[in-house]
Amino acid sequence: MSRSTADSASSVPLPTPKERRRLREALALSEEEVADAMGVTRATVRSWETGRSAPRGRKREAYAKLLGTPGPTDLVRPGAEPPAEPRAQTEEHSQQPQPQASGNVRPRAAVKRAAKPPRAPSPAPAISPGPARKGPSKPPERLRPVAAEAPAEPAAPAEPAAPAGPAQPPALTPEEAFDALYAYAAPGLVHQTYLLTGRRRLSREAVESAFHHAWQRWPEVAVDADPVGWVRATAYEYALSPWHRFRRAHRHPDAPPTEANRRALLGALLELPPSYRRTVLLYDGLGLDLPETAAETEASTPAAANRLLHARAVLGRRIPELAEPEALHRCLSALVAEAPTATLLPARAVRAGSERRTRGWTRAVLGVTAALIVVTGFTAATAPTRYIPVNAPGEAVDGVPVRGGPQKLGPEDLELRDKLRAEPNPGPERLVPAVG
Missing domain, CATH: 1.20.140.160 (PhyR, sigma-like (SL) domain)
Structure with a gap:
């Protein structure tokens, strides 16, 4: 695969993680079926639908076709002839569920199977009798900065100027x-x-x-x-x-x-x-x-x-x-739908609190990291370079006979011996028989 092909496959737009799951369930596909068709594990598909990761390369293009998102090959470049098949029919085929396949299926095969006739979807869980869709609770427009539209090129003198479109709203910070x-x-x-x-x-x-x-x-x-x-x-x-x-x-x-x-x-x-x-x-x-x-x-x-x-x-x-x-x-x-009565902080205070909390956590992490570095360096500097064995003191063990021979005299025994040697015997003198 050339570099240009890889770049075009990596730039394929994908829906949001929540929308990926909704599209998969609308196609009556399980996580196992999508994993088998894409040649990945079920945990990988779950990571794609939760936003923890996203497919890349050819898998990204195949995943976009499986969900019904147009890939780079579906877009008509300026100056190129439009495809013979109508666009609506292509989108209809690209949104059909895929049959279950083995775990070694490549993304190219998964894209080809997406154009096969659809199978009958499995019935959804019955919530009966229940109310139908009550209407969206989402805001009418996306609250994000709107990029200013680039000025259009001036038309040729021979052609009439195109009418000006509606004024774009100012970009939001x-x-x-x-x-x-x-x-x-x-x-x-x-x-x-x-x-x-x-x-x-x-x-x-x-x-x-x-x-x-x-x-x-x-x-x-x-x-x-x-x-x-x-x-x-x-x-x-x-x-x-x-x-x-x-x-x-x-x-x-x-x-x-x-x-x-x-x-x-x-x-x-x-x-x-x-x-x-x-x-x-x-x-x-x-x-x-x-x-x-x-x-x-x-x-x-x-x-x-x-x-x-x-x-x-x-x-x-x-x-x-x-x-x-x-x-x-x-x-x-x-x-x-009742009117809320809670008193909230102004938005500026909420933003300031969020930034203050972020700075506090950053300083705490940096302080803990610096403390760990200092403790590690102090330990490495003061640790002994060789092992010095410790002689354990002797202890009396029951059942073992006392060592033979004269015992070593203690301080009291030495003092008593010196006293007996220095002082004369105070008792009566011994009677020594005389030899006749």
Whole structure:
């Protein structure tokens, strides 16, 4: 493969990680089938769909064709003849699911199989009777800086000048784009997080922490297709963390509301497990469809469907008026759409707090690294260069006979011996018989 071909394959645009999973499930393909078709493992496909990694080279081009994204060979260059086959038919063939193959299939074979007639998709998990798509909860436009359009070349004198298009909006700086996203999404996210946790202080803390992370990763958030969903997922993860139960301020929920209906619904929601509570709020409260709900909760679509059915059953038993999915959807939508009353910090303070936290963590990491370097150097400088064995003191062992021979005299024995030698015998003199 030449260098130009490799560069064109590496520049193939891919959807966002969340969109990759949605396209795969829309094609009724499992992770194993995509892995077999691409010649990779299932863990690699999961990394592609979570954003931890991305395919490269020919695999990137084949993966884009499998998901229905046009590759570099599908684009018509200036001055080239358009392909004989209509573009719509090419896209229709490129979006069809692939049959399962062996693990040694090359990307070229996977692309060829994408043009085969489609097979009947497997039925999706039944959520019956359930409300249909309630409408998107995403912002109407992407909150990211808009590049100014390059000026068009002047037309030839013989041809009439083309009419001027609509005026482009002024480019937004990263600070302005972040402030717009914060003003648009933060109040509603605080209210939604309160419905998940029942704690107002924790909900404000979770949303502020989510926007701290968003500002730290703003180049990634700014180009995301759904920046509100990115911040919402981060806030939900922080709010539903089980470690908050060890904090005294967040150990118990706040006082329930005074209205009987809202108090009953909020109490029933808080009795659900966190994952079930989050699923029913996203699907019936915010209006996300099932694949988007499964992708945001990091679960498979069947698992998200089962959680939704279980949550509806529990809420229907607690509140008989909400046994029907339509009634539950109306009540949750009205509860989510209430005007938030939380008082939030200004966007500038949130950005300053995020930058201050980043500087603090950086200094802490640098300080710990410097301390480790100093300790390591001191240890290396003061460590002995050779091993000196230590003689252990002797100990008395039971059952072993005493060593024979005269024992070594101690200090007291030596003192007594010297005293006996120096002093005469005070007793009577010995009678020595005389020899006759």
